[in-house]
Amino acid sequence: MARISARTLFLLPVAGFVVLGIIFTIALMTNLSGTAKIDPLPSILAGKPAPELPSQRLEGTGADMSDPLSAYAGRPVLINFMASWCAPCRAEIPALETLSDELVIIAIAYKDKEADLRQFLDEYGNPYASVWMDTDGAIGRRWGIYGVPESFLIDGDGIVRLRHAGPVFSDVINDILIPALEQM
Amino acid sequence: MLAFAEIGHLALFIALICSICQTGLPVFGLAGRYSHSQFLAISRLLQLLATLLVIFSFSALIYSFIVSDFSMALVASHSHSAKPLIYKISGSWGNHEGSLLLWIVILVLFGGLFAATSKHLPDRFSLLTLSVQASVTASFLAFSLFTSSPFERLDIAPLDGRGLNPVLQDIGLALHPPMLYLGYVGLSLAFSMAVAGLIEGNISRQWGQWVRPWALSAWCALTLGIALGSWWAYYELGWGGWWFWDPVENASLMPWLAATALIHSALVVEKRGQLKSWTILLAILAFSLSLVGTFIVRSGLLTSVHSFASDPSRGVFILCILLVATGLPLLLFAWRGPTLSTRSDAGFISRDTALIINNIILVMATAIVLIGTFYPLGLELAVGQRITVGPPYFDATFNPVMAVALIGMAIAPVTMWKSGMLAHARVALIVAAIGAVVAVAIGGGAGVADNAAAMAGLALLGWLGFGVLADMQKRLKFHQPASILARIGKLDGAIWGVWLGHLGMAVFMLGALGDGLGRQEQTIRASAGDVIMLSDRQYRFIEMQQNQGPNYTTRTALLALEELDGTLLGYMRPETRFYPAERQTTTEAAIRPRISGDDYAVLADGDDEIGYSLRLYHKPFVSWIWGGAVIMAIGGLIALSARTTARRTSTNIKQTS
Structure with missing residues (x-):
């Protein structure tokens, strides 16, 4: 019994490595096929009022107004x-x-x-x-x-x-x- | 002269053939018809040939960069005729293809060095080691030649190159990769020797003696390489930090931790004939982790500042190398390892036990970094959620584990092999404990008493520093300077390696704690004339200056750094540079390094109306971080030279008797 458990112990590094290898392979494959669905980075502005906008309009574009919104x-x-x-x-x-x-x-x-x-x-x-x-x-x-x-x-x-x-x-x-x- | 690169390309192919032949040699050599020594002679010859060919090939590449041969794709995209010579040369390894060739150069250099210096090793073992090393070389040569050849030509040569990236023109960055590779790839030889030992199925005590110099030299290079990278990040990126737990930093830390465990456990094999299977495993893991590091940098799997070559097809190739080079040895280990187990006959209080604890801790630390680095990747694959694992995780897991290691680092040197402690151990440990109390008292006085982690860190620093110094005092007796040289002469030279290695760690900790606990920082918007207080000094904002550099314009804030009473300490000139041709802005931090700490100033955006954004830091003892790493590496080198001298003496004795 003790002999078997020693064997199992020596297989542990292989097992750990197999897990890592599987993660790497899947990650690489999803990268390859471009199917990885990654949440886009959220903007810190999301949900907040729009920051300052410019006041200088390119003449001839849009009606006569002093600010864009x-x-x-x-x-x-x-x-x-x-x-x-x-x-x-x-x-x-x-x-x-x-x-x-x-x-x-x-x-x-x-x-x-x-x-x-x-x-x-x-x-x-x-x-x-x-x-x-x-x-x-x-x-x-x-x-x-x-x-x-x-x-x-x-x-x-x-x-x-x-x-x-x-x-x-x-x-x-x-x-x-x-x-x-x-x-x- | 244009054909120089083509000859270099051809040389790589011939080197590949040499390596493949060399890999296959033992299959015939071990069949028994011919003597091992004949096959070994052929193997050495092939190794030498491959070494020369790869070096020639790399020289051809560097030559193409020096003469700015823009008909070569690599030169055209990574160099520029206006670059200073030193950065033209370093440009040859500042990209995926060239750095891969540099990696191979170091691989064959280590192989060649082993071939030249292994005369005293058994023929069969040398033959197997060279064969394993050659198989790794052949894989990487194939990787280079078939997926990322540095010698591709362009049909139409551009008039000038595109590689004038100002951030990359930096001496720290030019030296960081070669040093790091020397460490990564140096571990390949310990790996080859481990696999050779496994194939033979017999690990002798001498095996520990053979493998240790290679592991030690790789460890020294790795230590310096990591320190260089950290130093570069500190002064060039302008964030004031020196370690970010970035995936690629972690990738270099993992082999370092495994190699640190390896150089300690190989000692147990050598002195006591114990821990054989464990040491073999460490040798395999240390190099495998180097391969993992190479893989994640080059496949673009983990996003990081370092991902310079995210080409998935290359990723597949290097993943295959990783799977074979790690999977097969680990299977071999699972098969052969159990027969190498020995029953320990050491007492609990002994250097044997101390080094076993050291190994367990270092492997735990490696596992912690491994999980922290790849958990986000696994999570992203499983549930598609992107997270980052950062300092909070590592503070909570890595630091406590390493704390145990630090306690042991003062104890292990005063223990004895097999059982017991040295006569002066009690005194040394009492002094260490006093050191811990003193450090805690200083910390309490400085007002960090409510920060438990900080107090623990200080206690460990005092413990380790005083413990090592007490051991030195006991053996060297500094208070009797007349006879000190005689005592040094009588000491085993390797003890200096232990002292400097462990003292270097204490120095590193002083820097890390000084910066971590005593750092003062302030981000402020200021205009000329303002005075900004920071800890016990003040910055007087004198004026903004505009200057013209060779190919950039600068905006510089002239700051006078003064004591609170107005005594001038020096001028600080943080600047931002704008490179019009590249449309790129870089930040040049102003750093005033002193032994007691650095003053560090960064200029960010701003204008005369709203003021300029300044980031100011005072970072006590921060330089000691890299000083500590250098001391550790010096300790490693001394241990290495002490070993070679000892071996030479023992060989001489053998010859005369």
Whole structure:
């Protein structure tokens, strides 16, 4: 009996290693097939009132107003941090144009120049209800963005409901934005 | 000269063939028709050849980086013609492919060193060891050649490279990987010797003697490598911390803990012929954990600041290596291990028992780090929830376990093999206890009496420091300086390894506790002219300066560090650098290192209107953390040289008699 238990003892390292090996293999396989479902990092802003917004509007975009949100009180709005120098921001324009039929989209141009921005809108299209300037990036810092494009969904009461880092494509609209809008 | 890289590439293929042949040699050699010594001679030759070929190949890679050959994909993406020479060279291992080749270089270097120095070992054992080592080499050569060749060419060579990442141009970062690899890969030889011993089915007491120098040298390198990484994080990242329990840090700590256990248990094998199977297991685990570390860094399984190569197909390859290189030896161990068991004849109070307790604790600590590192991964797979395991877990589990080890570190050196304690043990332990009481009293006076963990830490620090010093005093008699040299001459040199190793730990603890308990920090928004108090000194914010660097612009806060009465201690210049070409901002902390503690200032965002955000720290004794690691490594080196001298003397005696 004692002999058998000694054998079992010596098999323990193998057993421990097998468990680790299985975890590694499964982890690698799920990584490979891209099916790993990971909760997106929640924004610390979620559930809080929207931080400060810029006051300088790009002339010719939107009606004459002094701040981005007041005209849309009671309606959800998508705040889209973008820049003319950013390639993914060009890529998301077509999807945003589709989305603009259902949702007001407001652009905040992060560290951008007016002339570049106008050229960008002429060339790639303008899905935005209005475009606002964050020339020195101070507003972006207040919102805690870590790059452009990055989007925030604001509900009718001015509360941040959702943050999405990266370009908005049709899958983001269907899987994330529309469900979030339906919940409001 | 363009073909230099192609020859290097070819050399790797030939080295792979050499290693495969070398792996297979014992199959014929042990069949018995020819003598082992003939096969061993061939194996040594192949090892030497593979070593030279891989070194040549690595030189070819470094050469391509030095001359900025941008037709090579690796050089084009990781170098730049404007880089200083030293960072061009270090750039060759600052990426996945190149660092893998460096890993192989160290693997064959250790193999070659073993081939050259193993003349006094039994032929059969040497042959098997070289074969196991060659099988590991062959796996990694195949990994390099078939999934991540460093010698890929580009069809169109770019005009200049893309690798000018400013964060990576740093001397600490240039030296950290080679040192760490020296440790990781050095453990491969202890592993090969363990597997060779298992195949033979017979572990002699000499086996402990053979394996210890290799384990010791790897342990020294690993200690320094981890310390370098921690030091880099401290001064470069600007967070003021020195250890973050990041998965990759844990991955280097696990082999270190296992190797620490190994260098202690191999001693028991050598001196007493005990703990054989256990030591074999440790040798296998230490290297396996190094492989696990390599795996998680390179597969991108765990997200970390270090994940520089997250390519899943590479992950599969290295997972296969890990499964075979760990699974087979562990099965072999399950089969052969029980026959190696010996019944202990030692008394409870003995060095044998002390070292067994040491081993149990270190393995527990390894398991704690292992669970803390991989539990989040398992949880994420099981329920899809992402969590992080951080300092609270490790404080609650790792620290208490290590506390027991620290108690033992003052006791074990004054015990005797088999049974009993040295004559002066009682005095040494009483002094250690007094040290603990004094440290607690100092802590109580400094106002941390309500923090139980801190008081326990201080007590352990006093216990260990005074215990080791008392042992030194008893044996060296510092109060009779005239004859001290004679006493040193008579001492076994290895005792210095014990003293420095254990004293280094105490020094490390002093740093860790000093920083952990006495750290003062303040985050504040300030403008020029403000005076900020921090503990017993003050920062006077003089002005903001804008400067132009070679390829960046800086914003520097000029701060005068003063005593509270206004006496100037020095100027601190924390800065942020903006690299326009890379659109990257880096933070350069201002550090004023002193033995009594560091002053540390970081400049974050801000402007003249709202003020600048400053983070200011005073960190007592923090440098002692790395000083302690260096002392530990020196202790290891002394133990190593004491061993080689002893062996040479004993060989000489054998030859003359």
